[in-house]
Amino acid sequence: MTATVTTLPPVLRRARRRGAALGLLAWLTGILFFLPVAWMVLTSLHAESDAATNPPSLAAPLTLDGYREFFGAAGGASPWPSLINSTMASVFSTLLVLLLALPAAYALSIRPVRKWRDVLFFFLSTKMLPVVAGLLPVYLIAKNTGLLDNIWLLVILYTAMNLPIAVWMMQSFLAEVPVSIIEAAQMDGARLPAILARVVAPIAGPGIAATALICFIFSWNEMLFARVLTGVTAQTAPVFLTGFITSQGLFLAKVCAASIVISLPVLAAGFAAQDKLVQGLSLGAVK
Amino acid sequence: MSTSLRAAVSPPPTTPVAAQRPPAPPPQAARRDLRAWATRAPLLPALIFLIIVTQLPFVATLVISLFNWNSLYPDDRAFAGLSNYGAVLSDPELRGSVLTTALLTASVVLVSLVLGLALALLLDRKFRGRGVVRTMLIAPFLLVPVAAALLWKHVLYNPEYGLFNGLLTWLGGLLGIDGPAQPDWISEMPLIAVEASLIWQWTPFMMLILLAGLQSRPLDVIEAARIDGAGNWQVFRYLTLPHLRRYLELGALLGSIYIVQNFDAVFTITSGGLGTANLPYTIYETFYRAHEYGLASAAGVLVVIGSIILATFALRVVSSLFSQEVSR
Numbered sequence: 001m002t003a004t005v006t007t008l009p010p011v012l013r014r015a016r017r018r019g020a021a022l023g024l025l026a027w028l029t030g031i032l033f034f035l036p037v038a039w040m041v042l043t044s045l046h047a048e049s050d051a052a053t054n055p056p057s058l059a060a061p062l063t064l065d066g067y068r069e070f071f072g073a074a075g076g077a078s079p080w081p082s083l084i085n086s087t088m089a090s091v092f093s094t095l096l097v098l099l100l101a102l103p104a105a106y107a108l109s110i111r112p113v114r115k116w117r118d119v120l121f122f123f124l125s126t127k128m129l130p131v132v133a134g135l136l137p138v139y140l141i142a143k144n145t146g147l148l149d150n151i152w153l154l155v156i157l158y159t160a161m162n163l164p165i166a167v168w169m170m171q172s173f174l175a176e177v178p179v180s181i182i183e184a185a186q187m188d189g190a191r192l193p194a195i196l197a198r199v200v201a202p203i204a205g206p207g208i209a210a211t212a213l214i215c216f217i218f219s220w221n222e223m224l225f226a227r228v229l230t231g232v233t234a235q236t237a238p239v240f241l242t243g244f245i246t247s248q249g250l251f252l253a254k255v256c257a258a259s260i261v262i263s264l265p266v267l268a269a270g271f272a273a274q275d276k277l278v279q280g281l282s283l284g285a286v287k
Numbered sequence: 288m289s290t291s292l293r294a295a296v297s298p299p300p301t302t303p304v305a306a307q308r309p310p311a312p313p314p315q316a317a318r319r320d321l322r323a324w325a326t327r328a329p330l331l332p333a334l335i336f337l338i339i340v341t342q343l344p345f346v347a348t349l350v351i352s353l354f355n356w357n358s359l360y361p362d363d364r365a366f367a368g369l370s371n372y373g374a375v376l377s378d379p380e381l382r383g384s385v386l387t388t389a390l391l392t393a394s395v396v397l398v399s400l401v402l403g404l405a406l407a408l409l410l411d412r413k414f415r416g417r418g419v420v421r422t423m424l425i426a427p428f429l430l431v432p433v434a435a436a437l438l439w440k441h442v443l444y445n446p447e448y449g450l451f452n453g454l455l456t457w458l459g460g461l462l463g464i465d466g467p468a469q470p471d472w473i474s475e476m477p478l479i480a481v482e483a484s485l486i487w488q489w490t491p492f493m494m495l496i497l498l499a500g501l502q503s504r505p506l507d508v509i510e511a512a513r514i515d516g517a518g519n520w521q522v523f524r525y526l527t528l529p530h531l532r533r534y535l536e537l538g539a540l541l542g543s544i545y546i547v548q549n550f551d552a553v554f555t556i557t558s559g560g561l562g563t564a565n566l567p568y569t570i571y572e573t574f575y576r577a578h579e580y581g582l583a584s585a586a587g588v589l590v591v592i593g594s595i596i597l598a599t600f601a602l603r604v605v606s607s608l609f610s611q612e613v614s615r
Contacts, residue, residue, distance in 0.1 A: 019412065019414065020414075022409060022412055022414070023412070023414030023415065025409060026406075026409040026410060026412075026414060026417070026420050027414075027416065027420055029405075029406060029409065029424075030419075030420035030421075030423040030424050031423065033423060033424050033426075033427055033487065033490070033491070034423035034424070034426055034427075036427070036438055036439070036442070036443060036450070036487070037426045037427065037430065037438075039442060039443075039450050040438050040442055043442055051448075052447070052448040053448055053453070054447060054448045054449075054452055054453045054456050054469075055453045055454070055456040055457040055460065056450060056453040056454070056457065100332050100333040100336055101333060103329030103330070103332065103333070104329060104330045104332070104333035104334070106329050107326060107327065107328075107329040107330040108330065111326050113326050113327050113330060117606075119330065119334070121602055121606070122334075123333075123337065124602065124605065125598060125602065126337055126341045126342070127544070128544055128594055128595075128597070128598035128601060128602075129341070129345065129591055129594055129595075129598075130547065130548045130566075130567065130587075130590050130591065130594050131548065132548065132550070132566070132567040132570045132571060132587060132590065133345060133348055133570070133584075133587030133588065133590050133591045134341065134344035134345050134347075134348055134587075135344075135570075135571075135574070135587075136347075136348060136351060136574050136580060136583055136584055136587070137343075137344040137347030137348055137351065138344050139574075140347075140580075141344075156340060157340065159336070159340075160336065160337060160340035160341050163333055163336065163337055164337070167333060192329065217429075220431065221431050221432055221433075223432065223433050223550065223551050223554075224550045224551075224567070224571070228571070228575060237431075238431055238432075238433045238434075238551075241431070241433045241434060241437060242433060242554070242555065244437055244441075245437070245440070245554075245555055245558070252441060252442065252448070255437055255441050255442070256438070256442060258434075259430070259431070259434035259435075259437055259438060260434075262431055262434055263429070263430045263431045263434045266429055266430070266431055267426070267429045267430070270425065270428070270429035271422070271425070271429070274422075274425065277425075277495065278495040278496055278498075278499050279499075281492065281495075281496075281541070282496055282499075282537055282538075282541060
């Protein structure tokens, strides 16, 4: 691949052919990675007898039976309580995260306290400690205070789980707000809540929204805490899914339907936050 | 961690930019104190909340790890010193899970990083439908982890009707081979089965980070190199790769943090069987099923120590990225 810049036309032709080949390669890998997801969608739309075939059946008639089964049409546990629990845990913990992280990020980026980077790193360091090592005391405390199988316990834990990421993300988003605007608002006598609501929020709004979506995703996905700390009443959607771990082939369409329905909020939130997703997941280090 | 705590709680007053602190006139000290607290106050709710919910349980874990405590025999609870740690380190099963954790993390991070780099390079070029390909690639990362694990366990790996064996049968039919091999993926290669599903989920993440890195490359330098006669490989080797180094490090470290802690895939695909139990799964089993609170806590503390070592590197990497950004 020596670049012979002087003889343009053949090089250009070769480059174009190479570009097309690489584009094709990108498409093929993209399809390869997407294939399991697509197959899951197709399987969820097949009758159970058509879903579990070898070799795979592409032409089998489509049906929504898998989804009907999942929502408890033929008896069995209804997924609604767990979906509602997941929604509650995710939404309330996300709101709590915003409530706590926004002022903190403000203190770290717009009016930085002394040694603010140390504080920021402290937040990050809590994220790097494995949750499994703190699980037992939390379990014991919950058991002794009667908080076991209570959705609010998950709200508190998910808030703590997401707070470091949220502070980091928002810190980087708020740092983009020009200090001069805030100073002008302060001169006009605006206090912190007013500044946050009227000056900071409009500018850093998209970033804050992305932060909220990412916190929502993490809370929705969480399974270990939910499995250990909830039982019947506070069971979340991922824990509901674990009920399918040992299920046999007859319920393949139902398993796929369940996985898709429970992943839908995350897929929606993820695609919505796509651009800011990397920045958030890499703790604001990558722009 | 202690220094950062001190920094957050220490009384000295603050000014917006620490480095440029002007000498303060003494009579206004009280007012200055008040202002300092006003600056610091918004930080406190989040800090206090985090310390209570994340740090205190670790202290409790540390204390429990020093006790002989099986919740099935509550009367036998007794101070045991460091014997739990001895037990953890000498238990072949627990030692095995340390090895499994290391293997799982290293292989998943490395493979997904290499694949992610290849995909990022492919997607950095303009081609028709790039947005669609990008969206298709992100999808695996956006499935709920348990759902993704179920997909691999039931829909892809199942020896009788899974997609993989179905494709083998179909290919065999095309090539005229009667009864092609139908491996039982999970029991024949349990660790690889778990790794493959995780690599599938994490490659998109690596791709996204590296793509961001590629798109932040200084194009003028590359152009200059090309004019000087540098080929594609030379540009990649001497310009792109060094520029991507920090992004590769960041991807590796963030991936490690999450995959060391992985529970969902191990729990779902193999239930920790067949030598795939990693540390989080083993700790979960030790405390949730075997009710060995002391042992589980000791193992947990050891995981924390391992993570702190990892985190020290991680913080240094993030810190270097961060200072680069500040100096910009």
